[in-house]
Amino acid sequence: MASRKRVPTESHNKGPEGSAVAVGKRSRAGDQRHIAALILARGGSKGIPLKNIKTLAGIPLIGWVLRAAVDSELFDSVWVSTDHDDIEKVALSSGARVHRRSAEVSKDSSTSLDTIQEFLRLYPEVDIVCHIQATSPCLHPFHLKGALEYITEQGYDSVFAVVRRHHFRWQEVKKEKGELTRPLNLDPANRPRRQDWDGELCENGSFYFSTRDLIEKQGLLQGGKVAYYEMRPEYSVDIDVDIDWPVAEQRVLRYGYFGRDSPEVVRLLLCNVSGCLTEGRIFLSASGAEMISVNTRDTAGLRMLQREGVEVVLLTSSLDPVAQDLSQIVSQRLGCEVLRVGERPLEDLRPLVKKRDLTWKDVAYMGNEEVDVEVLNLAGLSAVPSDAPLMAINGAKYICSAAGGRGAVREFTEHIRLQKKKAKSQLEQDRIDRTNC
Template sequence: MNHFLAIVPARGGSKGVVRKNMRELSGKPLIGHTIDCLRLSGTNPRIVVSSDDEEILGWAALHGAECHRRPSYLADDESTISSVAVEVVRSLDWHGLVGVFQPTSPLRSPSSVRLALQQMESQKASSLSTVVRERHLFWLDETGTMSNVSPLFGSRVNRQFAVHKVLRETGSIQLVTSSALLAENSVVTANHSFMETHEAEADDIDTVEDLERVRRRLERGGIIFRVTANTLVGSGHLHHCLQLAEHLDRHEVLFLLKDCDEFAREMLGSRGWAWRNDPGLAGDWDLGEMPLPRVVVNDVLDTSAAEILSQRASGFRVVCIEDLGEGARMADWVVNALYPPQGTGYVGRVSTGARYATLRSEFHNLPAKQIPADGRKVLVTFGGTDPGNLASRVTRALAESGGFEVTVVLGAASTPFEAPPSVRVLSSVKNMAQLMFDSDVVVTAAGRTVYEAAAVGVPVISLAQNAREATHAHLNLDGGVMFLGLGVLVSDSTIVDTVGRLLGDRVLRAELSSRLKASIDLLGAQRIAAGIDQLLKGM
C-alpha cells in the first residue's frame, strides 16, 4: 500500500525557460530528478505526474510513473499548485497524505523527503512546506512606492553573526492532508508547519541562469590534488595546484600532501583549503562524503605504475602533472607544460608546452612593458625553496661587480643569507608581477617563473637548479629565454657578463621581450581545468 500521494506538477509551457520540465540536467530531464528522488526516499509514494503535455506524459509513463492529464484551464501561467493538487486528489479520489514536489527543485535529497514526512507526523500538522533562511538584509516596502519602508532585520551586523528571521519557501517539498486540502483549497493550511532545509537544496529554476547554476551543482565532483612541496623539490608543484584549485572550486577540493614540509601545510591553511597527509599506497584516503565522480591530480614529480593503477582501481580518473615516471603512461591525462613529449606508450591523452602553463591572476591583463635604453635593474628570484642556494650566489656576484641595481626575492622556505648592503632583499612578496614589471632583467631558475616573466615581457636569464630542470622545453632563445645551463656548472663571471651584455643591448632586450610575450597566452589554467571538468563529465 502506498504511503502517500506524490504529485509532480509538470506543465509543458514555461516563460522563463523553454520546455523547462524536459530540459536535461546530468543526463535526464528535470522531472526525472524529482521522480528518482522520491523513489530513493524509501517512503513508498504513489507517484503521479500531472501535465498537459504529451511528451512529458509519455516520458513519465515510459519511466514507470502514473500520469494525470491536466485540463487546459489548469495549464496556464496563472494556475496555482494548490488548484492542481485539488484536481489530482479529486480525480483519483485519494484519501490521505498528499505531497507536491515541483520538478524545478531538482536538488532536494531523499533524506529531506523522509524528514518532512516524519515532521508532519510528529507535529500533527495539516500541511508543511520546506523553507530556507534568507541571509541578506531585507526591507519591507508597505506601499510599493518606498514611502513607508521598514527593516526585516534587527541590528546591522555581518551576515554570519546576524539572526536571520526571513524565511523563503523553496517549493521543493509541500505536504498536506487530503481533507485539509479539499476543505481549504490550499496546500498551506491553518495548521501549517515549516521545515528548514539546507540552502544547497533550495535552488528553484525559473530562468536560464537558474538552470545553468543548478547544472553546475549537479555536475559537481570531487578533485584531489596530490602534491609534493619541500626544500628539495621546491614549492612550484603546490603553487601550480593552488592555481588550478581556484579554477575548479565549484567542485569539492582536497589536497593530499606527499613528502611535504611544514610550509606547505601553513600555506594551505592560510588560504582555507582542506588538506591531509598522503597515507601512502596501502593507506586509506578516507574521503568520507566527497561527491562522485572523482579525479586525482598527481603533481608529485614521477609516479610509479603501482600508484596510478591503485588510483584507477579505486574508481578515480587520473591526471599527472610534469610526470616522467612509468605511472604517467597509465594516466587518463598527462599535462607537461615544462617537458617536451616523451615518446609513445601512453594509454591516455598527453598535452605539452606553454599552452598549459598556469599563472596567477596578477600576471594577467598587464600593460605593455617599456624597454628603456639603459637597463640597470636586476631581479633575482629562485623560487620558494632554492635548493641550490643560487639566489645567494648570483646576488653576491652581481653586487660585487658593481653597476647593477639588484633586488633579490627570497622564497618562503629558502635559506636566508646576508646580502651586500647595496642589495634590496624581499621575502614573502605578494606583488611579483609588479617587481618583474619594474625590472630590466630577471635572473631565475628554469621552472614556472620563466613563464611569469614571459607574461610580463621582461627578459630572462635562466639557471637550472638540477639536471631535471635543464630538460625543460621552454628554455630556448626562440621563446626569448637566455638559458645558461645547470647552475652549479656556470661560473660567476659568466653570469655577470651575460647580465651586463643584456642590460647594455636594448635591441636584444626588446627582441627577447617580444618573443617571451608571444610564447604564452595565459589560458593554461583554464585549459587544464576544462580538461578535468571533461574527465568528470565523462564518468
C-alpha cells in the same frame, strides 16, 4: 521511521481512469494512509519551451525530483500531472504514473491548488499529497523523509520546505510620500551582525506536504497544524525564480542527487582509454606510423584522484592496439595498472573488484560504448563523454559536457571529488534536522 519499498505492479502506469493503487508495500505499523508524490509539469512555458524536460546536467529537469521521490521509498504512488505527451514519456520512463490534467487546470491562470484538487477528486484513495516542484533539482530523499515524519510521527497537517536567509529587506514607497523606501526587517540605527541574527525563513518551493482534509475542506496547501522543514542554501535551487541554466547545472553537479547507489567516497576508478582518454581520431605520420593524443587536463585529473587515495585502473581492448600502446605509456606516468577487457567488460572486471574487497558502490566507471552499459549500471558513479552513443548515455549516471579526449575524464574526476564534499554537506543537513526535531 520505516520506509516503503516501491515494487512495480501491473497497474503502475495506468492513466487517470484507473485507481491510485499503491506501488509499494507498507512496512510502517499504525499509519495506513496513502501518501502520494505529485509533480506538476504543464507543457506551456513562457520563458523556456518545455522547460520541465529540458536537459539539465544530462538528465531532463523533472527527472531529478522524480529520482529523489522514487528512491526515497516513502510514497505509495509517484505521479506527474501534465498535459503534454513528451512530458508523459519522460515521467513513465522515470518510474512515475501520469495524471493527464484537464484543460481547465492547464491554463496560464491555473493555480497549483486547482490542479491538486482535481487530482484528489480523481483519486479518492490518496490521503496525503506531497507536491514536489519540478524546478528544484537539488532535492534529495533525505529531505522528503525528514519532512514527512512531521506528519506521520508528530501529527502535523502540512509541512513545507524553507531556507534560512540573512537578507535585510526594504519596502519601496511611492515618491509622493517624500521617501523612496523604508526598512522591513531591521533598524538601520542598530544593524545586527550576521552572527547575532538568526535570519528569516523563506519558502524555497521544493515541496509541500498536505493532508486531503486540509486541501479539500479548507482549500489550503499550508494550514492546520503547520511545520517547516529547513533545507540548506546549497540544496535550495529554484530555476523558476533565481537561477539561470548554466548556473543551475553547476549547482546540480555539486549538490544534486545521483541515485541511491551513489557512493560517498569512491575508492576505485575504472577508465576506458579509447574514446574517453582519446578522442577517437588516429593521426598518420609521413612514414605511416599511427599516433593518438591525450589531453593533459585529463591525466592531471587522474593524478588528483590518486593523491586523494583513489586507485586508477586503465582499460583497453585487444581490438584497439594503438590505444593499448598509449595506455602503457600513460600508466607508467601515472603509476597505475592497465587491464585488457573483452567484448563483455563486466566479466573481466568482477574478479578485479572482488580481489580488492570492494562493492560496486565503491567503484566509479567511465565508458563510451554499448558494451559498457552493464558496468555503467552497476557502478556507484558512472559517466560517458558527451559524444558517446545513445545506449551508453542511457546507462550512465552522469553525462559529461565534454567529448572524449577533450576534457571528459577531467570533468568526471572533478565530479567524483565533489561527491565527497556533498557527503560532508549532508552531514551538516542532518545536524539541522536533529536541531529542529
